[in-house]
Amino acid sequence: MDEMHKPSRRAFLRGSAAAAAGTVAGAASAQTADPLITDVQDWASITGAGVDETPYGMPIEYESHVVRRNVEWLTASPISSINFTPIHALEGTITPQGCAFERHHSGAIELRKEDYRLMINGLVDKPLVFTYADLERFPRENHVYFCECAANTGMEWAGAQLNGVQFTHGMIHNMEYTGVPLRALLNEAGLGAAGDLKDKWVYVEGADASSNGRSIPMEKALDDVLVAFKANGEALRMEHGYPVRLVVPGWEGNMWVKWIRRIEVSDTPTESREETSKYTDVLEDGTARKWTWVMDAKSVITSPSPQMPITHGKGPLVISGLAWSGHGQITRVDVSRDGGITWETARLGKQGDTKALTRFYLDVDWDGAPMLLQARAMDETGYVQPTKDQLRETRGENSVYHNNCIQTWYVNAEGIAENVEVS
């Protein structure tokens, strides 16, 4: 971090005081002129809505822009497409289910708890079929984890294409999941028949028409994978796999199989469509990386950003963003205002969450000059988020998945932000 570029606390307070003076001036005139201060308002003189009107509360009409959105030209059909989380407008770390991104391969299906079955078969001592009610009888756990689609930020391989952090980085959500450790169900079926577990696999598939089958090494299956039935306390939304989905912490979202119906223990990976022709990374020489499950450390500034311009002019400015790593905890995030020449260490909203979103802030005194905003994350393994050029050097430009490059927003003197590339 360049000390020269770090605004001192005193400098910030000076900026803050200046803004306050502005506020005071405003208030002084407001006290005689602003009817919001001088007059009794409608909402203070008449009663509001009763509790019988809101058995399930929706966002207020003024927030109707904070919704998921898809990009029509990105996919051939909305039943095999993505709805992006409005991360530009969210704060903190929890993503409400109602606006948590969705990705389907053959549409979101409607499956009653009563009709739900989960089979465990293959190299097990006794194949089992669990009902939903069976799953509720196993000891359960709660963990907050991020779920990121491998294709998140994938359009950035070809340059700065989508002008909004919702679209460049919105294939992610972060929820508190409740579920049964997969290991408990595998042990229930008995893994004696599988012999040495070291080189074994499970193949997981969903009940929807795509089935979206994926192979998971036994080591991960026995570690922190959850068979989950609640998110943020509630039943899963239909689009998130109601009534049961897999949670594969830190690993690409495609493996978090929704409407999970079968888990087969096997001695080889299945090499399904979703792990051969899809969800592999074609390199410069034409060969493909595969089994690239872990989502590397990544961060992005959510505000200011193209959908969140600075509207208040110079002075105190809150730079807010998100960081995450599939390898564990985020230990540090740096922010640059000059396209990566100098860096300042951001303040982390909360430390210690593993494989979960971490909020970071840089509170600055903006001088009104244009900025090239960037963030770079570091995780507990010592890994540092790479630049786009560094990523292209290693992986070429044929990839779709696993783009965790440093993102750049150009913010002009008017506060308008734009997705740009710097070299």
Place this chain on the structure above:
Amino acid sequence: MDEMHKPSRRAFLRGSAAAAAGTVAGAASAQTADPLITDVQDWASITGAGVDETPYGMPIEYESHVVRRNVEWLTASPISSINFTPIHALEGTITPQGCAFERHHSGAIELRKEDYRLMINGLVDKPLVFTYADLERFPRENHVYFCECAANTGMEWAGAQLNGVQFTHGMIHNMEYTGVPLRALLNEAGLGAAGDLKDKWVYVEGADASSNGRSIPMEKALDDVLVAFKANGEALRMEHGYPVRLVVPGWEGNMWVKWIRRIEVSDTPTESREETSKYTDVLEDGTARKWTWVMDAKSVITSPSPQMPITHGKGPLVISGLAWSGHGQITRVDVSRDGGITWETARLGKQGDTKALTRFYLDVDWDGAPMLLQARAMDETGYVQPTKDQLRETRGENSVYHNNCIQTWYVNAEGIAENVEVS
């Protein structure tokens, strides 16, 4: 804890294996008879809903019972009433805004961000009026806190009256709040004029017709109080104070003033209606406890409970519940199955959260005999949640507020649970 009554891990696994054998038997016949296993289902052969159908995702129709509910006879009108969180059906710790309890004194008002003003006046160096945009320029924080109405469980003073944990304990929610520390705004206005801060107060009031004014000691105001504008990442729901509410961690919900419009620094408490004739506790001798802000340690079993009977018969049973303390962290929760004669220490879902809900579990092998289920919480101060009798001994039976007694559910051999009292 009585070791005799603690089911050993082996006993639990035996029970679990027995259930599995049952499952296997079911599955074996299912493989020839259960069309859910043998036949290709509709949802696996046709495509589902596309992403364009769910810009904001609602709970699936099968979960339409998981909503807030009021108790019609409890209050004269729904605009001055309570809608209870469906905590019987929730898991984990986060409460989604859509089903987080609401309590109004004159209804939920609709107030645009553009029309929002927050005044700080009284004993300050310069009175200030903040717009919503001003608040967004101060360094912000994120914390998960519970908000409990002082009247939560209030009906239990008179005995076991409401047959459902949603109604006995549902005036509580737990959300990740984003906001500006109140101390930052007070310092912006300048507290020099207030002199010695030790015996000073702030009086806070809302923009709704009730104004719901409350006095808060300066020490608390400068500690962890937040002027909050987001909950679980999103803007506050209208019923939770959109666009800005106060968050007073660990203290009674009535002080978490919604639509907050004014904060006055003063050298005495204001002794408003809401802190004299209401939100005080009338004792046996006719005197009243007042300034009883902190919510003492409390816990309750959410499942099984009257709204969540055991439907699977004997064998493995997950007992799930919530614990919280306004004084800090929950350090231990014990569960009794015999009305408080013997106790077993529960497993905490996650430790370390302060002034936030903690999920606890006891995974048992139910023998099918009737149970008197209880939970008792302990917090970091060493405080132990009292029985109903202990509470009545100290406080009499005239109170409405601050009932944190141990709750008892009688579960019969059929698994039906009922709200009862034990002495």
